Amino acid sequence: MMNWNLYSRGDKFFAIVVSVLVGMFTVATLYPFIYIAAVSFSSGFAAQAGKVVLTPIDATVEAYGFILQDPQFWISYRNTFIYTVGGTIMSLAFIIPGAYALSRRQLKGRRFFNLFIAFTMWFNAGLIPFFLNMRDLGLLDSMFGIILAFAVNAFNIILLRNFFESIPQSFEEAARMDGANDFQVLWKVFIPLSKPAIATITLFCIVSRWNGFFWAMVLLQSEDKIPLQVFLRHTIAKLSDDDEFAITQLAASYSAETVTAAIIVCSIIPVLLVYPWIQKYFEKGILLGGVKE
Amino acid sequence: MVDRNTGIGGNPVEEVVIEAGEALRDRAKSYTPDTNWARMVDHFKREWQLYVMLAPTIIWFIVFLYKPMYGLQIAFKDYSIFRGVANSPWVGLEHFQVLFSNEQFIRAVWNTIKISALNLLFGFPAPIILALMFNEILHATYKKTAQTIVYLPHFISSVIIAGIVITAFAPTGGIVNIILGWFGMDSIYFLTRPEWFRPIFVGTGIWQEAGFGSIVFLAAIAGVNPSLYESAVVDGANRWQMMWKITIPSILPTILIMLIIRIGNIMEVSFELVILLYQPATYETADVVNTWIYRQGLQSGQYDLAAAAGLFNALVAFVLVMTANSLSRRFSQTSLW
Numbered sequence: 001m002m003n004w005n006l007y008s009r010g011d012k013f014f015a016i017v018v019s020v021l022v023g024m025f026t027v028a029t030l031y032p033f034i035y036i037a038a039v040s041f042s043s044g045f046a047a048q049a050g051k052v053v054l055t056p057i058d059a060t061v062e063a064y065g066f067i068l069q070d071p072q073f074w075i076s077y078r079n080t081f082i083y084t085v086g087g088t089i090m091s092l093a094f095i096i097p098g099a100y101a102l103s104r105r106q107l108k109g110r111r112f113f114n115l116f117i118a119f120t121m122w123f124n125a126g127l128i129p130f131f132l133n134m135r136d137l138g139l140l141d142s143m144f145g146i147i148l149a150f151a152v153n154a155f156n157i158i159l160l161r162n163f164f165e166s167i168p169q170s171f172e173e174a175a176r177m178d179g180a181n182d183f184q185v186l187w188k189v190f191i192p193l194s195k196p197a198i199a200t201i202t203l204f205c206i207v208s209r210w211n212g213f214f215w216a217m218v219l220l221q222s223e224d225k226i227p228l229q230v231f232l233r234h235t236i237a238k239l240s241d242d243d244e245f246a247i248t249q250l251a252a253s254y255s256a257e258t259v260t261a262a263i264i265v266c267s268i269i270p271v272l273l274v275y276p277w278i279q280k281y282f283e284k285g286i287l288l289g290g291v292k293e
Numbered sequence: 294m295v296d297r298n299t300g301i302g303g304n305p306v307e308e309v310v311i312e313a314g315e316a317l318r319d320r321a322k323s324y325t326p327d328t329n330w331a332r333m334v335d336h337f338k339r340e341w342q343l344y345v346m347l348a349p350t351i352i353w354f355i356v357f358l359y360k361p362m363y364g365l366q367i368a369f370k371d372y373s374i375f376r377g378v379a380n381s382p383w384v385g386l387e388h389f390q391v392l393f394s395n396e397q398f399i400r401a402v403w404n405t406i407k408i409s410a411l412n413l414l415f416g417f418p419a420p421i422i423l424a425l426m427f428n429e430i431l432h433a434t435y436k437k438t439a440q441t442i443v444y445l446p447h448f449i450s451s452v453i454i455a456g457i458v459i460t461a462f463a464p465t466g467g468i469v470n471i472i473l474g475w476f477g478m479d480s481i482y483f484l485t486r487p488e489w490f491r492p493i494f495v496g497t498g499i500w501q502e503a504g505f506g507s508i509v510f511l512a513a514i515a516g517v518n519p520s521l522y523e524s525a526v527v528d529g530a531n532r533w534q535m536m537w538k539i540t541i542p543s544i545l546p547t548i549l550i551m552l553i554i555r556i557g558n559i560m561e562v563s564f565e566l567v568i569l570l571y572q573p574a575t576y577e578t579a580d581v582v583n584t585w586i587y588r589q590g591l592q593s594g595q596y597d598l599a600a601a602a603g604l605f606n607a608l609v610a611f612v613l614v615m616t617a618n619s620l621s622r623r624f625s626q627t628s629l630w
Contacts, residue, residue, distance in 0.1 A: 098350030126603025
């Protein structure tokens with residue numbers, strides 16, 4: 001059906017135009033990252049003078065030196081790892097058993113529980129009541145509070161529940177015949193059969209934890225608890241507002257721009273490292289989540 | 294106890310006898326295992342593990358999502374931190390009156406709608422066009438590489454996205470002003486100019502999400518019956534005609550559903566990115582409902598007023614989502630949930 005040799009001249013022309021347009025959009029997507037990387041390796045003077053376009057000018061790693069010797073950078077990097085790993089484990093500990101229970105027909109009140117969970121996708125109390133609730137629970141400025149309060153969401157539960165429901169009843173029955181209880185059925189039958197779906201949800205959790213910013217900014221006050229994204233935000237805000245920095249660093253070979261770019265590069269690298277895995281699963285995940293209930 | 298349909302029970306003695314009989318039968322029932330009560334006990338004995346599995350999730354929803362809904366009552370109260378949610382005095386609709394006479398809030402509502410409208414106009418067609426274009430590319434490796442790259446920005450945090458935008462649009466040394474310089478134009482400090490906020494914000498959204506958004510449409514295109522194309526080839530149709538006559542009509546239900554979801558989410562502008570990109574100089578065009586709530590509530594401590602704004606926002610969103618769902622049910626026979 002799509003065969004280049006059977007294409008008319010018009011079709012070939014069309015295919016070439018489309019390929020070029022897609023190529024342009026792809027380059028436009030990629031370019032900002034290349035530009036940021038180039039800025040991060042350029043001298044502060046070159047970056048401020050607007051000389052950096054595609055490749056580093058007066059190549060230097062001083063901006064990285066400035067960042068990497070800031071202890072706060074390492075503290076927040078460590079914190080982000082804690083939030084990501086702890087948060088993801090916490091999420092799975094809630095979501096997997098919860099989704100399994102909701103997927104079983106014998107569960108009484110199943111319709112009610114499903115509605116109870118789905119309702120939160122359509123209506124939520126908003127920022128203020130959520131914040132006041134966190135304060136009442138004593139979870140302000142608490143790392144555990146961040147990990148727990150964002151562990152579950154309706155979408156992930158429904159996604160996994162749908163996947164569990166699609167597993168044929170006979171698998172469960174066979175395990176029951178062998179005397180397995182619900183925990184064993186879940187652990188030995190459903191989890192092994194649901195690896196792609198669980199991998200998808202794990203990746204959703206990892207990405208959202210790694211990128212989480214707003215609530216960490218609002219709920220955490222202590223510098224030693226903030227994640228990388230909040231540190232990044234603080235630094236960008238500080239550098240772009242701080243004229244003093246610009247003046248004192250004029251002699252140095254880094255500037256606000258190059259330091260900002262260097263932090264951006266440092267925080268993108270882990271995302272790029274897991275991106276092949278992300279890509280393997282997320283397309284499936286999107287399509288799993290596409291049809292709810 | 295009297296069966297009124299058959300008329301039995303007119304005679305008092307008869308009535309008593311019948312009642313006694315029924316009571317006996319009731320009691321007898323409760324000792325056989327097929328009564329409701331016994332069945333419930335039996336059920337929980339057998340299936341208690343399911344409820345143990347479900348309990349943490351349900352408790353989590355109550356503590357973190359439903360309890361704040363109870364806390365929403367401060368929208369109708371004069372909330373004081375010391376009295377707490379339950380003991381603060383009621384003030385009726387006072388906060389809503391303040392809200393709707395507050396020019397900044399009204400402006401934030403309009404800004405939310407305007408940004409969403411622009412997102413709909415430009416951001417919605419982008420992934421569809423991209424998916425249609427991907428579908429026309431024959432070279433598999435080229436296509437795969439392009440897809441891998443354009444999906445990437447979706448996974449990058451909004452702080453980094455904002456950092457990139459701030460660096461790229463910087464007045465001195467930012468790439469955008471460098472390019473303007475090539476054409477002999479004066480440098481513009483984009484992020485302090487209200488008229489530039491919306492184009493930059495919506496453009497950033499397209500750059501970040503168009504690629505990822507195309508996945509849904511590509512899946513829909515993959516589901517089109519190949520025999521349609523085969524007979525079109527026999528009829529001598531070219532690719533352009535096939536796109537308009539086969540592909541687009543086939544994925545129309547998907548387009549419609551996605552459009553309805555978008556309309557349902559009109560009140561949800563990604564305010565995280567707004568907070569990261571706006572500044573007092575651009576509030577005029579950039580301030581949306583959620584950023585207004587953030588400043589009034591979390592920064593200035595006017596919790597009750599901000600909660601009222603949040604309730605208004607949530608109710609509008611709820612009505613929109615529900616309307617959207619019933620529309621999609623009507624159009625496509627498949628509701629979203």
